[in-house]
Amino acid sequence: RDPRTMSIASDAQQMIEVARSEGIETVWDRLEAQQPQCGFCVLGVSCRNCAMGPCRVDPFGAGPQKGVCGAGADVIVARNLGRTIAAGSSSHSDHGRDILEVFAATAHGETTGYRIQDVGKLTRLAAELGIPTEDRTTTQVAVDLADRLMDDFGTRRASLSFVERSPKPRQELWDRLGVTPRGIDRENVEMLHRTHMGVDNDPVNILLHGLRTSLADGWGGSMIATELSDIMFGTPSPVMSTVNLGTLKPGWVNIALHGHNPMLSDVIVQAAEDPALVDRARELGAEGINLVGLCCTGNELLMRRGVPMAGNHLMQELAIMTGALEAMVVDYQCIMPSVTDVARCYHTVVISTADKARFPGAVHVSFDPGRGLEIGRDIVSRGVEAFANRNPDRVRIPDEPVEIMAGFSVEAILGALGGTPAPLVEAIADGRIRGAVGVVGCNNPKITQDYGHVTLTRRLIENDILVLVTGCAAVANGKAGQMVPAAASLAGPGLRATCEALGIPPVLHMGSCVDNTRILVLAAALADHLGVDMSQLPLAGAAPEWYSEKAVAIGAYVVASGITTVLGVDPPILGSAAVTGLLTSGLDDVVGAKFAVEADPEKAAVLIRRHIEGKRAALGL
Ligand code: BF8
Ligand code: SF4
Incomplete structure (x- = not known):
């Protein structure tokens, strides 16, 4: 295989040649060795949740249509997806807990090497959550904040602390649907319970809890990880x-x-x-x-x-x-x-x-x-x-490094705009910027490395759509040179002028994967400023090269928050017409957003542009 079909990045191409000449196996070799991958698993219709199985449902209708317990394709696919979301959500949230425990220990004076670096953010966050801050020491406030967030992990009767940050109409919708997340661990445990043999046998009910589980990640575990990391290690600013x-x-x-x-x-x-x-x-x-x-x-x-x-x-x-x-x-x-x-x-x-x-x-x-x-x-x-x-x-170091600008926390973006989202809202309202898209997620050897991220991002900025990136998508765009202020020249005229005026790139690095919560906070700020719900905004999400369970949890909470998301790799759900239909269409009537699957980033860009123009028209823009 030509290394140019394996990665668009020249450093990777050169090192793949090195791997070959040295006879060292890589992820691409192992993917090839796995071919053909199991067709039942690709479609999501295999189950090994119990010892009466493993079972699989024949997607062509000739073989068994039910597992030993009687579960059909719809239940099996929904249960598998539910467990995937729980695994991803648990990964982010357990990371969040680790940060929280060190934050708590730091607040109690028990650690070395750590201190509270952003006292301003600590105070703002505490005030936001109703913790008294006046005439109190940093330590007192930090101890209360830690206690409050610890509660979010366990069994609470109410909702997670950060749910309050989402626009009111969204909170009401989640309440109506019964998907408001309660405890972070609780939703994950409940998903494991529901997907045990013979518990939740209704695919729609499983998927709704899947949304709740993912929301416990996005507005819970991941958001705690981001916010407390900012407080302890500093809130990012452009660098x-x-x-x-x-x-x-x-x-x-x-x-x-x-x-x-x-x-x-x-x-x-x-x-x-x-x-x-x-x-x-x-x-x-x-x-x-x-x-x-x-x-x-x-x-x-x-x-x-x-x-x-x-x-x-x-x-x-x-x-x-x-x-x-x-x-x-x-x-x-x-x-x-x-x-x-x-x-x-x-x-x-x-x-x-x-x-x-x-x-x-x-x-x-x-x-x-x-x-x-x-x-x-x-x-x-x-x-x-x-x-x-x-x-x-x-020693063989390929290539010269490429410059990248990073550090776009919500605080930094609002700071660049003069402290309020108003200038961004105006630029979107008058059409200089058509909308914004979060291009996020992984690399996957099934896709030419970075091709999905870089191509989609390029087409979006060319069409005056601001791109927010995190995780491996950010690194892909950085390597491609799309994340320096000079890359404004790659953007359409409206976005270009805005970026040049502010001295920022058209592709903003918002952080790691837990920092996708920064995108949620920004979306909520824009929605609140306009007095609408997040689902009405000209926004979209995309995960062109996703591979991980965490990416599934992210996709789910982004959609549950009202932002339509396009995936570049097929999720293992296609064996159930009911689940596929619900996620790619029916969900729109439920949460005002849905999933789409499009492997070709050129086509994904067109799809996203149409979606954004549709949202603009509905807002009368
Ligand atoms: O959390 S983007 S490959 S590194 S899962 Fe992993 Fe995917 Fe990269 Fe970061 Ni996120
Ligand atoms: Fe088979 Fe049902 Fe057991 Fe799954 S839960 S392995 S479908 S018997």
Whole structure:
């Protein structure tokens, strides 16, 4: 296979050639080895929820139409989708809880290496949730906020704290539908309960709870992760950095921070500045210590600290093959089990840090926030020592890094607009900007890497649609050079003029995948400003190259929040006409938004433009 059909990014293409010449297996090879993938699973009509099974329903009608328990295709597909949403929602929310626990410990003075960096945001958030702030210390307010958010995880009679942030008409709709999320853990547990054999046997009822489960992620676990990370590590503001494998430096100790949780990586950034460690690196012949990011831990560090970004999801194996990576520090989520296999072919040390995410073949340094900085130093020191084992003849760093602007929190966007969404609303109202689209999500080797993200984004900005990006979609656009202020020249005349006036790119980096909640908060602010619901706004979501269960949870909460979303990879639901019909059409009458599936980003762009023009017309714009 021609590497150009595997990725549009030149650094990936070059490293795929290296993998071949060295005989190292990659994610693309393994996808090929899996062909043909199971047709029953592709359609979502296989079930192994109990030991009477596993079962599968024949989509062509000749074989069994029911599992042993009597479940048909509709129930099986709905149950599988429900469990996928619960897994994705649980991943984000468990990350949110980890942050919350460290925030609580910091508030109680129990941790080292952490402090409350954005006191202003702490105070605003506390006030928003009705926590008294006047004449109280930061600590007192932080302790109350932590307690309040802890409650959100458990069994509550009311709704989650942040549901209040959504526009009133949306809250009323969720109440009418019975999908207002109560406790974050509760909705996830209830989904597992409902999808046990013989509990919820009504596909529509399962899917409604799927929406509730996803809302507990979007307006719960993920939003807690974002907001508390801002408070502890700083709220992002525009920052310039660089992206692609060219961020690795030949003569330096290179350490990649991979995964999702900013907690450990933040102290590693502090540790890497320790003069003793820098001196040791020089003693070993290195010029210094160079930290780079991968995946969403990388996005967190890029957004807040301008740390260069080595690449998105499909780059994790290739980064090791540069022969220039001393250490890959991983926390959790989206870290391929294969990284330790690839690392064995090089001098790279893989360092796992989360007790819930162990990797055979990795060195495990158990992260304890109470000794944050000390552990950070230990990890950096292991990377530095590995430099002595580097084989300079095997170092192949492809490409020069590309510039990227990141750091667009809602606070930063509103700040650039003078503190209110009014100028953005005006630009949308008078048609200079037609609307806004969140292009988010992963890489998937089934799609030419980055092609979906970059093509869709390009077509949207050309047509005066502002694009908001997070996760691996952001990294794809960065590598393609679409995220610098000069990229305004790629945009249509209206968007271009707006971006040039503000000095911003037409594609705004809003952060990691939990930071999709920033897009929700921005959408809510726009809706409130206009006095409408989010479903009436000229907005859309897109996940052109999604792969993960987390992406399914995101798609579900975005649609449940009233924003129509286009997927570039088929979800495993097509074996049920009823579920497919509901998600791609019927849902519009229920929540004012639906899913569409379109693998071709050129066609997806047309579909989204039509959708946005339709919303504009309905608003009389
Ligand atoms: O949370 S976009 S591949 S790295 S799941 Fe993973 Fe997908 Fe990337 Fe971040 Ni999000
Ligand atoms: Fe088969 Fe029903 Fe058990 Fe699923 S729950 S494995 S369909 S018997």
